[in-house]
Structure formats: structure tokens, C-alpha cells
Amino acid sequence: MQHHIEITSEKIAIIRLGGELDHHAARHIREDISQAIYSGYVQDIIWNLESLQFMDSAGVGLILGRMRDLQVHNGRTLIIKPSSTMEKIFQFSGLGKYIWHDTEQEAIQSLGGILHG
Secondary structure, eight states, X not given: OEEEEEEOTTSEEEEEEEEEEOHHHHHHHHHHHHHHHHTTSOSEEEEEEEEEEEEOHHHHHHHHHHHHHHGGGTOOEEEESOOHHHHHHXXXXXXXXXXXXXXXXXXXXXXXXXXXX
16 A cells, blocks of 8 residues: 655645555555644545545545544545546445546645645
């Protein structure tokens, strides 16, 4: 499991996931991002799943849990580029309306941010 978290100056966390997301990997990501949310460094999250090959229910739980964390800040969540299988899982989980098929840059702009670099 590879993951990279980038936080923009507009408090948007871009979480890029690759490989396989299981319960163990989800726990590490949850700890990292929840701390940033509670510290006020993150207000919105973009989950970039373009390089993610596998995700079980722990992945859905990870995203839903961070959405709850973000409610304190009225934060928003976008999920970009999930595989077709993952998209079906998100649809069944009630997360379908958060899926975007646009680029990471377009998702950032929709949240009012600018990708630097």
C-alpha cells in the first residue's frame, strides 16, 4: 500500500492511494489525516484512487469516518478516479454523489483551491 498526503494552502488534503487498501493500511492513513483535521490543517479532502487496485470495506469506512471528522469544519469530500468495481461499492454505500471523473486539478478548483507546483 502506498499513500501520499499533500495539504494545499487552502486546507485541502489530497490523498493519493495506490496498491491495496486493507484494514491495516486504512488505520495508518486514518491516524495521519484525522490528526490534520482536528488540528485545523485540513478542511476538505480529495481521495485520488487512480492507482488503487484493491479496497475492502475498510476503505469505505476510512472515507466515511473522515467525512464525519470534517463535519466540524463543514468540510467537503471528493472521490476521484475510482475503478468501476470501487465505484459500485461507493454507490451501494451512499457515496456515489461524491465521485468525480474529472482530474485532480479540476477537483481542487471545484473546492476553491489552486494546485501549486
